[in-house]
Amino acid sequence: MSSQPHATYSSVFWWPHINDDVRWYKTTCHECQLCQTEYFHIPAIVPEVLSLFRKVHIDTFLMPKVGKYRYILHARDALILYPEARATTSDSGDVIASFIFQDILCRWGGVAEIVTDQRSRIRLRR
Numbered sequence: 016m017s018s019q020p021h022a023t024y025s026s027v028f029w030w031p032h033i034n035d036d037v038r039w040y041k042t043t044c045h046e047c048q049l050c051q052t053e054y055f056h057i058p059a060i061v062p063e064v065l066s067l068f069r070k071v072h073i074d075t076f077l078m079p080k081v082g083k084y085r086y087i088l089h090a091r092d093a094l095i096l097y098p099e100a101r102a103t104t105s106d107s108g109d110v111i112a113s114f115i116f117q118d119i120l121c122r123w124g125g126v127a128e129i130v131t132d133q134r135s136r137i138r139l140r141r
Contacts, residue, residue: 068123
């Protein structure tokens with residue numbers, strides 16, 4: 016290729032937007048691609064792998080008393096909607112913490128986000 020390609024083709028050819036067309040061709044021409052001296056760097060991207068129980072919705076339900084059980088603790092995975100539940104006699108903070116530890120953390124691993132209805136028993140202590 017000559018050092019002044021514009022002078023070469025403009026003396027022989029002309030059409031509207033010829034410079035734009037030549038610029039486009041230089042970016043798509045295989046030989047032009049092989050001869051280019053500037054390269055760009057694409058940084059590596061580590062994808063975030065979705066896992067079960069990364070985001071959990073937790074709620075408590077007051078039910079009619081059956082035997083000694085009156086409450087249901089319910090957790091639902093946000094990704095595939097898989098439920099975990101436990102019938103309890105109380106909905107105190109200690110019972111809820113035990114449910115989260117035993118039925119979610121020990122079974123499914125770490126949780127990134129817990130979504131609740133902001134009841135005082137489920138709120139995190141600061």
